[in-house]
Amino acid sequence: MIEAKNVIKKYGQVTALDDFTVNIPKGKIGILGPNGAGKSTFVKIALGLIESTSGEVTVLGEKLDKNSIAIRRKIGYMPEHDCIPNKMTGVEFLIEMGQVSGLDYQTATQRTHEILGHLRMGEEKYRLIEEYSGGMRQKIKLAQGLVHGPELMFLDEPTSGLDPKARLEMLDTINGLAEISNTNVLLSTHILQDVETVCDYVIIINNGKLQIKENVKELVKRQTDTIQIRVGENSDDFISILKQNDNKRNIEITERWIRIPYENDESFKEIISAAASAKCQLYEMERIAVTMDNIYLEVVN
Template identity: 50%
Template structure:
C-alpha cells in the first residue's frame, strides 16, 4: 500500500501537529520534507526548495529532532551540538557560542561537559532538541519529542516546555514556527492522517 497517496497540502507559518496512529505516514512526510526519501509521484517543496534536488540547502534551513536515539554516547553534549552547528555552516567561534546558548536554553548548561551516554532519556531528548535549534532554523520538525519520557515529563511538555520560558536566545526566537511546506506527493508506507493544530509540537533528522 502507499502512504500520502493523492495528498495535496500547504502548511502555513505557525505550529502544526501531525496526528495519527502508528504507521499512518507522519514520519514518511517528514523524511520527504527533508529529502531523505524521494516521492514516487508528485512533488514536494519546502521553503520554496526541492528537498531532493536542493537537499543540502533545505537541511541548512531546517532543524530536525529525530524520533530515535542516534546520539554518540562517548561525545560530550557541548562538542556534539557544536559539531552539528558547524555541519550547518556556522563558523567555529559562532558554533561554540550558539551551542552554549542553546544548551542553556534546553536546560543542559550545567551538564554540557558530560558524555551523552551517561544522560537520562529526558536529557537525551533535550540534546536532540538543542542540535535541531542550534543553527536557528526557519522550520523545526520534531518527531515524537516525548518518546521515552515518564508521565510527569509528558505532562510538563517534555523538551517543548523550554519554549515557553522566555529565555530563548534572540537568534532562535523564530525557530519554532513552520514557514512554508507545500507537498503533493506519494511515498511508501500505509496511509496518511490529516495534520491538525495540536499543542506546542509539530510531530514528525539524524543527518543534515
C-alpha cells in the same frame, strides 16, 4: 511553508501516502495520526531523506534533494530514534553539529551555550552523552536541531519514552525555544495532548490521506460538548423520552454511558425530567468538554 501536491508513496504493495495534498502555513503545526498513517513518511519526503513515488513536496519554496545544501541550513530535525554519539560531551556534539550546518567554530560555540542555557543544562553539558538520562538525551537531540538557528524545525515524536514530568518539561522547552528563536515547528506525534499544548494548527492523517487541516482552537470551538449520563433500570424508556423530545438528537449509547449533545443548561433539566418520567434512577450526569481526543477518535474511526 510546506506544500505537498498529489503525493503518493508506495513501499512495494503498501501505499503509505495516497494522493496526499496539503498546504502547511507558518507557525507551530502538529501532524497527528495512528501508527502507520503516513506521518513519518511525509516528514522524510519533506526532508529529502526519501523520494515520493509521484507528486512533490516543497519546503520553504524549494524541493529538497541531496544537493540542497543552502535550504537544508534553514531546517532543523529532531529524529524519533536515538542517534547521538555516546562518546562525546553535549557541548562537543552541539559545536560539531553547528559546524556541519555551516557555522564557524566561534559562532557554533556561542550558539551551543545559548541553546543549552535555554534548556537549563548546567554542568551536565560537559558530561559524556552516554551518562545522560532519557530526558537529557531528548534535550540534546532537540538542541542539535536548533543550534544553527533554523527557520523551520521538524520534531518527530519528541516526547517519546519520557515520563510525565519530563514530557511536560520538553513541551514547555519546545514552546519557549520556538518563541525565542522565532522558529516554525512541525511536530509529528501520536500524542494528542502534545498538539493541544504546543500547536496552533493541526493536520490529521489516516491511511495516507489528509483528513483535517485546521486551527486547533477553532476546531475545538466548533465541536459540541456532551453530557455523559449513567442511569439504572428502565434506561430504554429514558432514552425513548429523550428521543421524543428531539428526534434529531444524536444519542450515543455504550455499555456504561449514555451521551447526548450539550446545548445549554436546560439540557440538565430535561435529563432529570426524562429520568423521572421513565422512573429511572439517575446515578451520574456530567458535562464533558470537547478535546482533541474526541475529534481525533471521530476522524480515525
